[in-house]
């Protein structure tokens with residue numbers, strides 16, 4: 001994966017532990033997300049997320065990326081290649097900075113990503129949102145994701161698994 005091609009507008013690069021303070025600043029401004037998906041973010045939970053993997057995947061499949069407008073971090077995404085199958089990408093986490101929300105930034109990022117993944121030969125993108133988080137549900141519906149019918153409960157909440165078919169978009 002060439003993450004620099006994830007976006008037509010923003011500079012995209014893999015984030016490192018040196019970026020944790022900036023990631024925390026972005027995430028901590030989104031309390032509604034953590035209300036639905038507790039516990040609230042900490043610098044340690046970000047460090048843990050940078051290493052977290054779904055079953056059978058390795059860090060070579062993982063791209064924990066930041067989208068930059070100049071020096072400003074505007075979005076964070078946890079991207080896994082080839083999960084749950086080789087033709088599918090998985091978004092484990094996606095969040096935009098409050099200062100840019102509601103202006104189409106998130107949708108453009110997802111649209112650009114899907115276009116790039118299609119050129120790489122991938123056929124679908126999968127993700128989950130926390131049941132009862134209307135912000136997330138509306139956003140992913142608006143961006144062409146539909147419920148697979150699968151749900152899971154990795155914590156004190158239920159995750160609704162959704163999919164976007166890249167061959168249709």
Ligand SMILES: CC(C)(COP(=O)(O)OP(=O)(O)OC[C@H]1O[C@@H](n2cnc3c(N)ncnc32)[C@H](O)[C@@H]1OP(=O)(O)O)[C@@H](O)C(=O)NCCC(=O)NCCS
Pocket residue numbers: 030033092093094095096097100101102103104105106107108128129133134135136138139140142
């Ligand atoms: C969801 C999120 C990524 C959207 O990013 P964004 O840059 O605002 O995206 P866009 O401007 O392209 O899209 C906005 C859409 O998101 C949804 N949305 C955003 N804020 C919302 C809110 N407070 N209530 C309901 N829907 C909301 C709506 O569908 C909205 O579409 P509309 O403007 O047509 O009503 C961003 O709000 C965010 O980071 N939220 C916190 C983290 C989160 O919930 N992540 C997704 C789950 S992993």
